[in-house]
Amino acid sequence: MKFFTIPLLLLTISIFAQKDAKYSTHFEKGNGNQTATYQETIAYYSLLAKDFASIKMIEMGATDSGDPLHLVIFNPExxxxxDKIQKNKAVLLINNGIHAGEPDGIDATMQLFRDLALGKIKIPKNTVVSTIPVYNIGGALNRNSNSRANQDGPEIYGFRGNGRNYDLNRDFIKSDTRNMKSFTEIFHKLNPDVFIDNHVSNGADYQYKLTYIMTQQNQLGSVLGTYLDGEMMPSIVLDLQKKNIPTTPYVNAFSETPDNGFAQFFDSPRYSTGYTSLFNTIGFVVETHMLKKYADRVKVTYEYMTSTIDFMDANYQKIKQKRSKNEEQFEPRKSYTIKWQLDTTKVSKFSFLGFEAGRKKSEATSGDRLFYDRAKPFEKEIPYLKEYKSVKEITIPTAYIIPKAFWNVIDLLKSNKIAYTQLKKDSLIEVESYKIADFKTSSSAYEGHYIHRDTKISSKKEKLAFAKGDYVVATEQKGIKYLLETLEPEGIDSFFNWNFFDTMLQQKEGYSDYVFEDTAAQILKDNPKLKAELDQKKKQDPKFANNPQVQLEWVYKHSVYYEKAHLQYPIYRVL
Incomplete structure (x- = not known):
C-alpha cells in the first residue's frame, strides 16, 4: 500500500491543480495588470453557474449598449x-463597473464568487451574495489605455461614459438610461440589506490603498444611521486592519491637500448609495487609490467585500431589525429634512497616513505645480467633519396627487414599486399647491440636463378640480423617502431640479402692449386694491417705477389673463 501512496498523492494534487486552473480568472492568468473584458466576465460567470448549483446567473433587462444586464446570485442552499431568501437571510448586492475604467471590482468579485463556490473562504450561512458583474456594459466595450490619465493600471480598461456617454453614477433619480431602468428592477426584486458599489478614486496622494464612502448617516435616518456609523462601519474597518489593510473615509479634501482635513462625502440621491438609502439599504462605495498597483487594488477590494459579508452574516437579524425600525421614522405629518448642510461646529479628528506635499516649478507649464514626496510619509491627526445638519424641513403630506398627464413621473414611480390609486371620478379636493418662486440653472450641460438648484417655492391651500384617472400616491409606504426626495421641488435631486417640469417655466401665451394697455387701465379702475398695490410698489422700487413695460407686465400677471400653468408646480400635496 505504501508503494501507491506517493503516486496517489501526486494524482490528487494534480486533480486539484487542474480544478483550480479551470476556475482561474483572466486577471489571475495574466501579469497582475490585466482585467477581463465584458465577454470574458460573462463567460466566467456562465461557467460558475454551469458547474455549481450554488450560483445562478439571470438576464435582467436591457442596457443602452443593446446587451442585457446580468444578475449573479450565490446561495449555498x-x-x-x-421572496423566501429576503425573509430568512440578509442580502448583499455588489455593483461593478459603473465606471468601466475602474474595473477593480469586476475582477475581485469573480474571484469572490469562485472562492465561495469552491469553499475556499468561509461560506456565509445567513447571507446571500449577489452581483451585477458589469453595470456599464457600453463603457466596458469601449476599451482603451488612455482615458484614465492618472490611474496606474490595468493595461486596458473601459470608459467612464456608457453607450450614450452618460455617467451612470449620476442617473439614479433621473433614470435616463436603460441601464438604470434594469437596475431598478434588480434592486427592488432583491431588496438588498447592504449594497456595495466598487470604484477607483481620483484626487490626493496618500498611503492608503483603499478608501470608502458610507451612506451619509444623518440622511439615512437616526436608527440605521447610528448603527452604521457607530457599529457596522467601525467593525468593518477593524477587520480590514487585522488583514493589514489600513483604510480611511474617502478623501474629500477642503484644500489642495488633505493635511487640513476633509468632510464626509454627501451622497445625494443621484448617486448609487444615495438612491439605495431611500429604501433603507445600507450603502458603501469602495474607492481604491488610483496610484496603487492594480493587483493591490483588486486584493483590497476583495477583502473589503469579505469583511462586509462576515459582518452581515454575524449580524443579519440586527441589520434587518434596524432597517425595519428605521422605516418607522418617516410617517405622514412628521417633519422631514429636505436640505442638509455640513455642520462645521462638529469636528472630530483621526490619524491620517499621508505624504508630505510641496510645490515646485512645472516642466510642462509656466507655473508651479503640486507634488507629493513618497519618500516622506507621515502619520498625523487631521480634522474630519462627518455630521450634516438640517437646514430645511417639510411636513410629510398624507398623499401626493399627480395629474395623469405626467406619465413620465408615474412610470418612474411604478418602476420603483410605489403604490398608488387613481381617482374613480372627477373630484374637488383641498390640497397644498406650490408655485416656483425662484431657482438657479446650470450654465453648462450636466448629464444630459441643465440642472436647477437653490429652488424656492411659495405655497397655499386651495380646493382644486382633479380628473378621473389622476393618481393619488399615499406616503405611508416603503418608498416614502423616494417620494419626498423626488416630488418635493426643493430637494437637491428632485424631479423638478432634473428638468422634469421645465415646460411649466415657460409662458405659452402673452399680450401685445398696445392692446393690453386699455385692458390694464380698466383692470386697475375696477380693482382699487390692486391699483393701490401697484402704486405702493412704484414708491418702494425706483427701478420698477421707471420701467412702464415691467409695470404693465405686473398688471398682466395679477389679472385673470395670466396663465395659471406658468410656474405652477403640477404635483399637489394632501395634508
Whole structure:
C-alpha cells in the first residue's frame, strides 16, 4: 500500500491543480495588470453557474449598449426564491463597473464568487451574495489605455461614459438610461440589506490603498444611521486592519491637500448609495487609490467585500431589525429634512497616513505645480467633519396627487414599486399647491440636463378640480423617502431640479402692449386694491417705477389673463 501512496498523492494534487486552473480568472492568468473584458466576465460567470448549483446567473433587462444586464446570485442552499431568501437571510448586492475604467471590482468579485463556490473562504450561512458583474456594459466595450490619465493600471480598461456617454453614477433619480431602468428592477426584486458599489478614486496622494464612502448617516435616518456609523462601519474597518489593510473615509479634501482635513462625502440621491438609502439599504462605495498597483487594488477590494459579508452574516437579524425600525421614522405629518448642510461646529479628528506635499516649478507649464514626496510619509491627526445638519424641513403630506398627464413621473414611480390609486371620478379636493418662486440653472450641460438648484417655492391651500384617472400616491409606504426626495421641488435631486417640469417655466401665451394697455387701465379702475398695490410698489422700487413695460407686465400677471400653468408646480400635496 505504501508503494501507491506517493503516486496517489501526486494524482490528487494534480486533480486539484487542474480544478483550480479551470476556475482561474483572466486577471489571475495574466501579469497582475490585466482585467477581463465584458465577454470574458460573462463567460466566467456562465461557467460558475454551469458547474455549481450554488450560483445562478439571470438576464435582467436591457442596457443602452443593446446587451442585457446580468444578475449573479450565490446561495449555498441552492435556492433562488428571492421572496423566501429576503425573509430568512440578509442580502448583499455588489455593483461593478459603473465606471468601466475602474474595473477593480469586476475582477475581485469573480474571484469572490469562485472562492465561495469552491469553499475556499468561509461560506456565509445567513447571507446571500449577489452581483451585477458589469453595470456599464457600453463603457466596458469601449476599451482603451488612455482615458484614465492618472490611474496606474490595468493595461486596458473601459470608459467612464456608457453607450450614450452618460455617467451612470449620476442617473439614479433621473433614470435616463436603460441601464438604470434594469437596475431598478434588480434592486427592488432583491431588496438588498447592504449594497456595495466598487470604484477607483481620483484626487490626493496618500498611503492608503483603499478608501470608502458610507451612506451619509444623518440622511439615512437616526436608527440605521447610528448603527452604521457607530457599529457596522467601525467593525468593518477593524477587520480590514487585522488583514493589514489600513483604510480611511474617502478623501474629500477642503484644500489642495488633505493635511487640513476633509468632510464626509454627501451622497445625494443621484448617486448609487444615495438612491439605495431611500429604501433603507445600507450603502458603501469602495474607492481604491488610483496610484496603487492594480493587483493591490483588486486584493483590497476583495477583502473589503469579505469583511462586509462576515459582518452581515454575524449580524443579519440586527441589520434587518434596524432597517425595519428605521422605516418607522418617516410617517405622514412628521417633519422631514429636505436640505442638509455640513455642520462645521462638529469636528472630530483621526490619524491620517499621508505624504508630505510641496510645490515646485512645472516642466510642462509656466507655473508651479503640486507634488507629493513618497519618500516622506507621515502619520498625523487631521480634522474630519462627518455630521450634516438640517437646514430645511417639510411636513410629510398624507398623499401626493399627480395629474395623469405626467406619465413620465408615474412610470418612474411604478418602476420603483410605489403604490398608488387613481381617482374613480372627477373630484374637488383641498390640497397644498406650490408655485416656483425662484431657482438657479446650470450654465453648462450636466448629464444630459441643465440642472436647477437653490429652488424656492411659495405655497397655499386651495380646493382644486382633479380628473378621473389622476393618481393619488399615499406616503405611508416603503418608498416614502423616494417620494419626498423626488416630488418635493426643493430637494437637491428632485424631479423638478432634473428638468422634469421645465415646460411649466415657460409662458405659452402673452399680450401685445398696445392692446393690453386699455385692458390694464380698466383692470386697475375696477380693482382699487390692486391699483393701490401697484402704486405702493412704484414708491418702494425706483427701478420698477421707471420701467412702464415691467409695470404693465405686473398688471398682466395679477389679472385673470395670466396663465395659471406658468410656474405652477403640477404635483399637489394632501395634508
Amino acid at each position: 441552492k435556492s433562488f426564491d428571492l
